[in-house]
Amino acid sequence: MSYLEFRSVTKRYGPVEVVAPFDLEVAEGEFVVFLGPSGCGKTTLMRMVGGLEQPSSGRILLRGQPLGPPDRRRGMVFQSYSAFPWLTVAGNVAYGMRYRRDLTAAEKRARTAHFLRLVGLTDFAHQWPNRISGGMRQRVAIARTLAAGSEILLMDEPFGALDALRRERLQLELRRIQREEGRTVIFVTHDVEEAAFLADRVIVFTRRPARILAEVDVTARLGPESTLELRGSAEFFALRNELLALVRSTDEEEEATAP
Amino acid sequence: MRFWKVSAAGLAAGACLAGAALAQDTTIRVLAPTWVGFAPALVAQDLGCYEAEGYALDFRFEDDRANVMAAMERGDIDADMRTVGEHQGRPRVPETPGTIIGTIDISVGGDGVLVDGSISDVSDLAGRTVAIEPNIPARLLLQMALAEAGLSLDDVQLREIATADTIAVLADPSVAAVGTYEPFLSQAVTALPDRNPRILLSSRDKPDLIVDIITARDDELAANPGKFRALLRCVYRAVDFFGQDPARFAELAAPYYGLTPAEVTEIIDTSLAYTTYEEAVAYLGTGGGTGKLHDVFRQVMQLNLEYGAADTALDPGQEIDNTILTGLWDGVER
Amino acid sequence: MAGSRHRILIGTAASLGLILLWEAVSRSGAVSARFLPAPSVVVATLWTMIAERGLLYHAGVSTLRVWVAFLIAAAMAVPIGILMGSVRWIGAALEPVIDFIRYLPVPALVPLSIIWFGVGESTKIFLLWLGTFFQLVLLVADDVRRVPHEFHETAMTVGAPGWRRLTDVSLPAMLPTLVDNMRITLGWCWTYLIIAEIVAADSGLGFVIWQARRFFQTPEVMAGVITIGIIGLLTDQVIRAAHRRWFRYLVR
Numbered sequence: 001m002s003y004l005e006f007r008s009v010t011k012r013y014g015p016v017e018v019v020a021p022f023d024l025e026v027a028e029g030e031f032v033v034f035l036g037p038s039g040c041g042k043t044t045l046m047r048m049v050g051g052l053e054q055p056s057s058g059r060i061l062l063r064g065q066p067l068g069p070p071d072r073r074r075g076m077v078f079q080s081y082s083a084f085p086w087l088t089v090a091g092n093v094a095y096g097m098r099y100r101r102d103l104t105a106a107e108k109r110a111r112t113a114h115f116l117r118l119v120g121l122t123d124f125a126h127q128w129p130n131r132i133s134g135g136m137r138q139r140v141a142i143a144r145t146l147a148a149g150s151e152i153l154l155m156d157e158p159f160g161a162l163d164a165l166r167r168e169r170l171q172l173e174l175r176r177i178q179r180e181e182g183r184t185v186i187f188v189t190h191d192v193e194e195a196a197f198l199a200d201r202v203i204v205f206t207r208r209p210a211r212i213l214a215e216v217d218v219t220a221r222l223g224p225e226s227t228l229e230l231r232g233s234a235e236f237f238a239l240r241n242e243l244l245a246l247v248r249s250t251d252e253e254e255e256a257t258a259p
Numbered sequence: 260m261r262f263w264k265v266s267a268a269g270l271a272a273g274a275c276l277a278g279a280a281l282a283q284d285t286t287i288r289v290l291a292p293t294w295v296g297f298a299p300a301l302v303a304q305d306l307g308c309y310e311a312e313g314y315a316l317d318f319r320f321e322d323d324r325a326n327v328m329a330a331m332e333r334g335d336i337d338a339d340m341r342t343v344g345e346h347q348g349r350p351r352v353p354e355t356p357g358t359i360i361g362t363i364d365i366s367v368g369g370d371g372v373l374v375d376g377s378i379s380d381v382s383d384l385a386g387r388t389v390a391i392e393p394n395i396p397a398r399l400l401l402q403m404a405l406a407e408a409g410l411s412l413d414d415v416q417l418r419e420i421a422t423a424d425t426i427a428v429l430a431d432p433s434v435a436a437v438g439t440y441e442p443f444l445s446q447a448v449t450a451l452p453d454r455n456p457r458i459l460l461s462s463r464d465k466p467d468l469i470v471d472i473i474t475a476r477d478d479e480l481a482a483n484p485g486k487f488r489a490l491l492r493c494v495y496r497a498v499d500f501f502g503q504d505p506a507r508f509a510e511l512a513a514p515y516y517g518l519t520p521a522e523v524t525e526i527i528d529t530s531l532a533y534t535t536y537e538e539a540v541a542y543l544g545t546g547g548g549t550g551k552l553h554d555v556f557r558q559v560m561q562l563n564l565e566y567g568a569a570d571t572a573l574d575p576g577q578e579i580d581n582t583i584l585t586g587l588w589d590g591v592e593r
Numbered sequence: 594m595a596g597s598r599h600r601i602l603i604g605t606a607a608s609l610g611l612i613l614l615w616e617a618v619s620r621s622g623a624v625s626a627r628f629l630p631a632p633s634v635v636v637a638t639l640w641t642m643i644a645e646r647g648l649l650y651h652a653g654v655s656t657l658r659v660w661v662a663f664l665i666a667a668a669m670a671v672p673i674g675i676l677m678g679s680v681r682w683i684g685a686a687l688e689p690v691i692d693f694i695r696y697l698p699v700p701a702l703v704p705l706s707i708i709w710f711g712v713g714e715s716t717k718i719f720l721l722w723l724g725t726f727f728q729l730v731l732l733v734a735d736d737v738r739r740v741p742h743e744f745h746e747t748a749m750t751v752g753a754p755g756w757r758r759l760t761d762v763s764l765p766a767m768l769p770t771l772v773d774n775m776r777i778t779l780g781w782c783w784t785y786l787i788i789a790e791i792v793a794a795d796s797g798l799g800f801v802i803w804q805a806r807r808f809f810q811t812p813e814v815m816a817g818v819i820t821i822g823i824i825g826l827l828t829d830q831v832i833r834a835a836h837r838r839w840f841r842y843l844v845r
């Protein structure tokens with residue numbers, strides 16, 4: 001039995017088929033990146049995992065159990081509006097535990113401090129989200145989902161709006177945290193390099209309706225470590241080009257079918 | 260809908276019940292337009308009259324006839340004051356609450372029709388634009404004058420206005436005449452020299468036509484006639500007081516209207532005459548008989564029906580009740 | 594903060610300029626003083642009205658009425674609006690009714706409200722409320738709908754129960770716009786004052802203005818109007834200042 005399992009999941013909005021029968025298994029602790037052309041249905045798939053959207057048919061199983069409505073096992077990190085502006089950085093992280101009855105106030109405080117340290121925001125604990133950078137806000141959101149105790153982090157283009165340098169730093173951090181905390185991540189991006197760098201496995205989608213065009217096992221190709229040195233390596237480059245070619249092929253497909 | 264009805268009703272209950280229910284039997288609740296003609300009812304309060312009679316006065320200003328009728332219908336007031344003509348106005352039918360029990364003043368120059376310099380006679384108004392608020396007394400004056408000249412309101416172009424805008428309206432050269440009342444009547448004459456305005460018709464020339472009456476709510480009149488006897492006694496005592504000391508009367512009346520005593524005196528002198536008890540008796544008659552008001556009532560009724568301001572011919576015998584007035588001073592000092 | 598001092602300076606200068614222009618126009622005789630008394634005359638009138646006609650008392654009465662009506666309206670509009678904006682069928686059920694009532698001309702409803710509420714305080718409060726509630730409730734409903742869905746989804750994925758999302762997400766997220774909208778509707782509430790206070794009138798600025806109008810006392814009318822303007826300006830500034838204080842987190 002695998003950890004997270006898509007079984008013939010489809011999604012249609014009225015006449016529009018967004019996800020064709022889709023099957024995928026994700027292992028616990030795995031970092032899976034969804035890569036695909038715009039509008040192919042990546043967000044839709046991810047939202048179905050989060051329970052924010054229901055499959056039209058098929059099932060998504062977590063440890064063999066069908067998924068119900070949203071709960072804190074599946075945490076979301078959005079590209080924008082990722083932190084509540086009316087709460088401080090620490091308040092946002094603590095918000096992840098607000099509805100948890102299994103923790104005492106002292107435990108919540110300790111966990112808040114822990115995850116703030118983990119994402120490197122201890123010094124900004126009392127700052128308002130509007131006064132910190134976009135990358136810091138994404139870190140706040142990551143810390144909040146971790147503090148909530150989410151086993152799966154669902155991240156929809158979380159670093160899309162960041163400059164290259166911040167993005168790189170955040171990628172490193174995310175990878176480290178994910179390893180340390182042993183969480184499963186599903187990560188959506190358009191950036192081929194980001195996909196190659198972060199993923200254990202990259203799923204490349206076709207155009208809508210989403211089908212799997214290719215699966216690339218990055219760990220098998222590059223090893224489990226994501227380091228900056230790796231980024232300069234020839235293997236990384238080859239992988240990146242391969243992914244790029246796959247993405248291009250979906251694009252050409254689009255041009256071919258366009259009237 | 261339900262939300263606000265409930266909450267607003269709760270509010271109403273809280274605010275009203277507490278004060279009103281307790282004092283209802285001994286409070287005389289009156290609504291009347293902002294007009295100095297009704298000052299005796301207010302001045303009587305300063306003279307301590309209501310108190311001496313064992314009552315308290317709750318007098319508020321309300322210019323809108325529809326609002327007064329609504330309040331009367333609901334039983335929120337005991338009496339109102341208005342001209343006979345307006346009393347008859349739509350939607351009054353014989354069953355509508357409100358019976359005439361006395362008079363308070365008559366218009367003597369207080370209402371009139373202003374014309375520009377080009378108009379020398381009522382017949383000149385034919386085909387011209389006349390601006391007037393639909394149901395004010397000046398309309399009756401105009402209607403009568405037109406009738407005497409063989410014309411009717413259909414022969415002029417009527418424009419509805421708010422009387423407070425009199426001067427601004429008359430400043431428009433396309434307007435030949437404005438029906439209005441004081442203080443606009445006399446102020447327009449001086450305010451617009453280039454239009455050379457003149458008072459063509461004045462209530463001074465028809466002193467009986469515009470009579471301000473006191474109306475009682477029928478239920479309360481039947482249940483509590485003493486209240487209305489007290490009201491009338493106090494009004495006529497204040498009118499007597501005006502006869503003895505008009506200067507002091509003006510001083511007492513002024514604050515209610517936001518005017519100076521001099522302004523009050525001027526309005527009284529140019530516009531109106533208070534009716535004494537004896538004059539009221541002459542209007543209403545006594546002991547179930549009739550008086551000159553019955554004729555005025557019929558005449559005005561006819562004009563209102565013609566114009567369409569009223570749609571039911573009311574019988575003065577039904578609308579006027581002189582029992583309160585009859586023997587008003589029996590056993591009490593005037 | 595130099596910027597805000599600049600603003601105050603410009604605002605004051607512009608107002609002063611306008612007043613001087615007004616004074617000049619009135620004195621020149623281009624417009625009859627009967628219609629446009631000079632500001633100096635209005636200010637003198639304002640002073641005598643305070644000293645002799647209890648203008649401050651009337652202002653106090655009006656302020657109290659406006660605030661009572663407004664607070665009732667707000668206390669109803671906020672929860673109802675939040676429900677309308679969050680629960681689809683409630684919004685669908687109430688919106689047409691409220692939209693309809695919102696367009697009814699309040700002055701035409703006066704006799705009806707007298708039938709319901711009599712000629713006492715309740716009618717005045719009701720009329721003020723009528724002019725405020727229906728506007729505010731729709732603004733609140735819109736504010737709730739404008740809360741980014743990401744906020745709600747974030748809450749859902751940390752396990753917030755449905756109703757806690759109203760209090761923990763919708764309310765704080767919309768609060769700054771809510772306060773702004775309340776400030777604006779409070780201003781509208783004042784504009785209904787004349788309508789409310791000429792009904793069975795005995796007190797209040799609306800009554801004073803209407804009575805002065807009845808006797809063609811233009812300076813008194815102006816003084817009354819200006820009193821309302823001053824109260825409005827002060828209230829607005831106080832709420833703006835409070836807004837800045839309460840919602841510091843909005844400043845980047």
Ligand SMILES: Nc1ncnc2c1ncn2[C@@H]1O[C@H](COP(=O)(O)OP(=O)(O)OP(=O)(O)O)[C@@H](O)[C@H]1O
Binds near residue numbers: 018037040044208
């Ligand atoms: N609520 C909806 N109703 C109708 N169509 C929808 C809805 N949500 C998404 N779609 C459609 O489904 C398709 C897939 O959308 P989705 O957001 O999953 O794409 P995506 O792969 O995340 O795209 P992008 O990379 O641009 O974010 C799109 O064509 C979109 O227009």
Ligand SMILES: [Mg+2]
Binds near residue numbers: 042156
């Ligand atoms: Mg997307």
